Amino acid sequence: MSGDNPVRTFEGRRWLFPSSVLHELDPDPDAAGRRPRRTARDWLVDSSCFLLAVLVGAAGAQTVRHETDLPHAFAVADQLIGGLACCAVWLRRRRPLGLALAMVPVSFVSATAGGASMVALFTLAVHRPFRHLAWITVVNLALVPLFYWFRPDPDLPYLVVVVLAALLTLLVACLGLFVRTKRQLMLTLRDRARRAETEAGLRVERAQRLAREAIAREMHDVLAHRLTLLSVHAGALEFRPDAPREEIARAAGVIRESSHEALQDLREIIGVLRAADGDEAGGRPQPTLAALDALVAESRRAGMKVTLDNRVGEPAAVPAAVGRTAYRIAQEGLTNARKHAPGAEVTVRVTGAPGDGLDITVHNPAPEAEAPPVPGSGQGLIGLTERAVLAGGRLEHRTTGAGGFELRAWLPWAAARTTA
Structure with a gap:
């Protein structure tokens, strides 16, 4: 107008x-x-x-x-x-x-x-x-x-x-x-x-601001995981130039794969920004709870010790919005653990049922060794909290007594409707 x-x-x-x-x-x-x-x-x-x-x-x-x-x-x-x-x-x-x-x-x-x-x-x-x-x-x-x-x-x-x-x-x-x-x-x-x-x-400005905030959260959630892998492995190569050839080759492979994935994710986000109607149908499917196994496997290939305790019998039955939020929470928890607790064993626990909600817990003990500093904005947990609240749930995080860290979230999972 x-x-x-x-x-x-x-x-x-x-x-x-x-x-x-x-x-x-x-x-x-x-x-x-x-x-x-x-x-x-x-x-x-x-x-x-x-x-x-x-x-x-x-x-x-x-x-x-x-x-x-x-x-x-x-x-x-x-x-x-x-x-x-x-x-x-x-x-x-x-x-x-x-x-x-x-x-x-x-x-x-x-x-x-x-x-x-x-x-x-x-x-x-x-x-x-x-x-x-x-x-x-x-x-x-x-x-x-x-x-x-x-x-x-x-x-x-x-x-x-x-x-x-x-x-x-x-x-x-x-x-x-x-x-x-x-x-x-x-x-x-x-x-x-x-x-x-x-x-x-004012409504247009507010919509634009909310869209920018949503894009910023999505870029953080998507790219922080990839770029953290790059930073950790590049730092490891810098501090251990005399590492065995096999270990150097494996780190280089992880860097190459993470770089490729980060570029692909960045192309998708830019494509959404350029689209006139915001249609995301041309990009890859958004990850849901069913992709949690692949996320853990990727982290293990990067050298992390991750234990996955997924007690949801049918991850595909979880609503897509809830599953996507749960995936982002687990991804951010693994990214933070890789940044601040290298070498520590991370436990990812997912429980829940229709009508009871979905519980996600990411816990890691104190780090075993000092790691090269990885820059961070400190906005990841803030964005996750907002994402969880928008989904109708809640998110809490705290440090444990042994110097570890725990991230806990609850998301609503509506009971399936029955027809007479």
Whole structure:
């Protein structure tokens, strides 16, 4: 969703917007504190209002001429005041409340100012709160009977003309309220669109952040195991250059195989990143609990002492998500043991059943000998804890009294549903 201002969508038709609405939709920071400039639409509307006031005033002037009992000077003054009131219509945007207040006594003494009074009332309804409109409208309605009592219409009965004038006043006020409501609705929709765009942007950023975190965890889980093998065996070759040829060949084979696997895993992760829809169908199947035997065998070939106690009768029956998480936990435990407890015998125990959950324990005693330092980020256990929590389980780790380390996790394994 685009974050552009909605008015810019009508860049070629800005004249369609009133200056007040345009200022709200597309505020100019350089024009802060100044009145917005009139648009072409404003000039058109103001000219129409002026012409309307003049036409209605001309009709009122004709009525004044038919009032034979009025002095000539009073009729001239009535038309002069009405003309000035029509000219004051051009100030309606700057002083809507002041103009409406001024038109109350002016329209009472001048029949020619009736059109300008209606325009002022309409402008007040559009640009000012309802309480101002209510007071001005009530005063105008109260003066209507008095005006036609002193200056009766020569063609219509008194009651009829009073009712028609009151209805016209209410109609103008309601029309102004309608226009004001429409503008407020436009601004409200603008605000909602902006909030929706902002929330959508935040959701996209959050999704991207979560995706990056998931990719980082996956890269750590996948590559740390391979790269640790490379580091350990390369360090062993560095510290024992006089090792037997067979041992050097075996270490070189492990380095070559681990490098190949690490590159393959890295290609898969990059392929997922490049995929437009995130489809992983083109890569290798993700490891599950059934691949735990291969993981232990790989660690044994690398020289680790690993005892696997897998008491799950059918590893393939474990849900794929749970099995994949269990595999990653065991993999991280073996990687940490290889880093920090070289030569120690590692025990991997997996127990569980549907409905009871799956327990994974990786334990190693204190290391037998000092090993070359292997760099680590310290984020593996944090990532595993988050992965376990997201799967609905829990993960705990602690140091044992003999200087060893134990990693214990529990993952939910739902009971199989039975059908009647």
